[in-house]
Amino acid sequence: MTVAGGYGEGKRQEAHLRTHLRDGVDGVILAAVDYEGCGPVIRELREEGIPVVEVITDILAPAIAAKALVSFHEVGYLVGEYVSRHAEKAGLDSLRIAFFPGPKNAGWSPETLAGFMEALEAYPGRVDVVDVSWGDTGHEEQARLVRRSLAENPGIDYVVGNALAAEAAPEILREMGLAGKVSVVSTYIMPSLYDSIAKGDVLAAAADLNVYQGRMAVDMMVRIFNGEVSGRDFPFRSGPFIPMVTSQNIANYPYEGLFGPRDYLPVFHLRPGD
Incomplete structure (x- = not known):
């Protein structure tokens, strides 16, 4: 590898x-x-x-x-449907969303955004995607983007985007006094995000298995x-099919089924100079 x-x-x-x-x-x-x-x-x-x-x-x-x-267009669409249903149940007449697709040069991130936007067209109320922040999927970069977006765009209802943005968001929301006021949804899942969903810090994530x-x-x-x-x-x-793993159904998706054993470590073959 x-x-x-x-x-x-x-x-x-x-x-x-x-x-x-x-x-x-x-x-x-x-x-x-x-x-x-x-x-x-x-x-x-x-x-x-x-x-x-x-x-x-x-x-x-x-x-x-x-x-x-x-299909990451399908992934984005499923995430958009989830956010729409969640917002309707909450009785929100309008939505303000900050979206964090990931890196522009990756094949999956623009497709995810396109699918998400398409799904939101059916929302009965007003939808404003107030910020779309592109960036590499490093924790520090995504945390910086989330913090900036929340500071510059008051009244956001949902932070939606790549798993690193979703992972960083709950702590930032607590720091800014926005915990419980802004919901977090991820466009894909990773091991650390699984535990955030189980705790309720993140509402849901699409699982591309x-x-x-x-x-x-x-x-x-x-x-x-x-x-x-x-x-x-x-x-x-x-x-594979794409389920939405939520804080309500996460027990139906054991960690090992999504990621393998918790103690698994990959073996890397690094060449001189890598």
Whole structure:
């Protein structure tokens, strides 16, 4: 396993992929950090008989052999539906929302925002997305964006966005005296956010079931090794269903089913200079 280091490290990830041209690997399972990056090197890998299967994040690369991922437009739409239902039950005639999509260059974040906005079109009252703050999914960066947005936009009803923004938001809301006045919803889930939902600090998160996406990517690669062709013998793109994990239903989604064992640690293969 090699790691790019973040959504601003597209060139680094491309360099990692180029090393596989000389390493003699049989296949690559890739989670791209840049939607428009790596296309040429993926084409080179394919020409050398090395298939690349994309997992979790999307990529604009015609030479990709298959994709195991969900539709983040659908993810955003489901989150928008959840926020709409929650607001209607609360009797809110108007909504003020701050949205934190994530990095602009990632394939999933613009799609999430588009799906979210589409879902809100059906809300019976007035909806104002008063701020859309793009930024890398580092905790400090997202905390900075959330703090700035709340300070500059009084009267926000919902903080909605990537899991790092949702993770940072509850403590910031407490610091600013807004706890209980602003609700937090995440567009995806991660281990630390799971506990925040269980405690009620975060209302809900869409779960794109990364464990299952990983299994599907491995299954696709095995099928390719066995001579099967995506789009003919199995779907070129597929992914698991997307549940909304909430503070009310979280008991139905055990931690281990979403993320694997709590004591699991990934094994990284770091090259000199990485």
